[in-house]
Amino acid sequence: MSILFSRQCEYALQAVLYLALKPQNEMTSIRELTKRIDIPYHFVAKILQDLTRKGFLVSHKGPAGGFGLAVPAKDITILQIVEAIDGLSLINSCVLGFPNCTHDDHCAVHDQWEIIRERIHHMLASKNILEMADDNKKPQYSLTI
Amino acid sequence: MSILFSRQCEYALQAVLYLALKPQNEMTSIRELTKRIDIPYHFVAKILQDLTRKGFLVSHKGPAGGFGLAVPAKDITILQIVEAIDGLSLINSCVLGFPNCTHDDHCAVHDQWEIIRERIHHMLASKNILEMADDNKKPQYSLTI
DNA sequence: ATATATTCAGAGTATTTAGTCTGATTATTA
DNA sequence: TAATAATCAGACTAAATACTCTGAATATAT
Numbered sequence: 001m002s003i004l005f006s007r008q009c010e011y012a013l014q015a016v017l018y019l020a021l022k023p024q025n026e027m028t029s030i031r032e033l034t035k036r037i038d039i040p041y042h043f044v045a046k047i048l049q050d051l052t053r054k055g056f057l058v059s060h061k062g063p064a065g066g067f068g069l070a071v072p073a074k075d076i077t078i079l080q081i082v083e084a085i086d087g088l089s090l091i092n093s094c095v096l097g098f099p100n101c102t103h104d105d106h107c108a109v110h111d112q113w114e115i116i117r118e119r120i121h122h123m124l125a126s127k128n129i130l131e132m133a134d135d136n137k138k139p140q141y142s143l144t145i
Numbered sequence: 146m147s148i149l150f151s152r153q154c155e156y157a158l159q160a161v162l163y164l165a166l167k168p169q170n171e172m173t174s175i176r177e178l179t180k181r182i183d184i185p186y187h188f189v190a191k192i193l194q195d196l197t198r199k200g201f202l203v204s205h206k207g208p209a210g211g212f213g214l215a216v217p218a219k220d221i222t223i224l225q226i227v228e229a230i231d232g233l234s235l236i237n238s239c240v241l242g243f244p245n246c247t248h249d250d251h252c253a254v255h256d257q258w259e260i261i262r263e264r265i266h267h268m269l270a271s272k273n274i275l276e277m278a279d280d281n282k283k284p285q286y287s288l289t290i
Numbered sequence: 291a292t293a294t295a296t297t298c299a300g301a302g303t304a305t306t307t308a309g310t311c312t313g314a315t316t317a318t319t320a
Numbered sequence: 321t322a323a324t325a326a327t328c329a330g331a332c333t334a335a336a337t338a339c340t341c342t343g344a345a346t347a348t349a350t
Binding site: 151152153185186187188191205206207208209210 | 307308309310311315316317318319
């Protein structure tokens with residue numbers, strides 16, 4: 001599991017990244033997804049349903065149905081997915097978990113974390129899913145077997 | 146909860162930080178700790194026992210007993226505590242959670258995360274517990290009521 | 291129309307993490 | 321030596337997260 005996100009969020013990212021490699025109008029079945037990426041079938045199904053409700057994906061039932069991106073891959077960032085699944089409150093709260101760590105009266109690594117937090121934010125927001133998919137040279141995401 | 150650590154680890158940090166403000170030979174009871182810091186009694190007891198076994202603390206039973214630092218506060222870093230409780234594997238693995246993210250064949254934010262990882266490591270390793278305790282001006286850690 | 295391949299929905303189970311309870315042990319003090 | 325104040329240990333419960341199952345709904349192709 002990742003240190004920053006829940007497993008659900010990871011799976012969401014991996015799935016969306018996979019979909020980004022396909023023509024936007026083409027539907028991808030859960031079955032195909034789970035063959036390429038190692039995610040439990042029914043679990044990813046629920047996650048994709050969720051992403052569909054939240055407007056990132058579209059779904060079609062029936063044969064040749066499946067899921068696809070609702071908007072072009074270049075218009076989606078990792079940050080948006082993370083925000084939709086996990087929320088951002090954890091990233092924005094005290095890194096040591098101190099309850100009353102505020103701007104005025106803060107923990108010992110507050111300033112250092114502020115900088116790191118900014119970088120993390122930038123890392124998640126700077127690249128869109130399309131650029132990311134292009135960066136992923138890994139076989140598991142390539143469309144040809 | 147913190148984004149980087151488990152709750153156990155947080156509590157460990159808070160407790161150790163509190164102990165660092167006391168003379169090293171003075172024992173602090175769990176009761177006192179839980180009065181100053183909002184941590185469940187029996188839970189923190191287990192954590193302190195664990196830290197004792199791992200050599201960070203000493204404990205004494207009986208009246209006027211309790212826990213204290215086994216080594217001077219200036220010789221303990223946050224990183225050491227984190228390593229002892231949570232381990233460092235999460236920090237060192239792929240931030241997007243991709244299973245086969247390696248040096249050669251990596252995820253889209255690998256390089257960016259490398260830099261952030263370094264900063265996090267530095268943040269946790271650069272200050273010892275004594276400096277940290279001094280930085281904490283928060284009333285909850287002060288010794289006077 | 292019927293068979294089929296898919297999503298949809300919600301309840302159910304499993305695992306991990308967090309937190310609690312109780313009784314024993316130990317050391318101090320009076 | 322007896323009362324007391326503390327840790328120690330381990331079993332227990334609760335909550336959150338991860339994951340599974342089943343049956344329905346729906347759309348397509350033949």
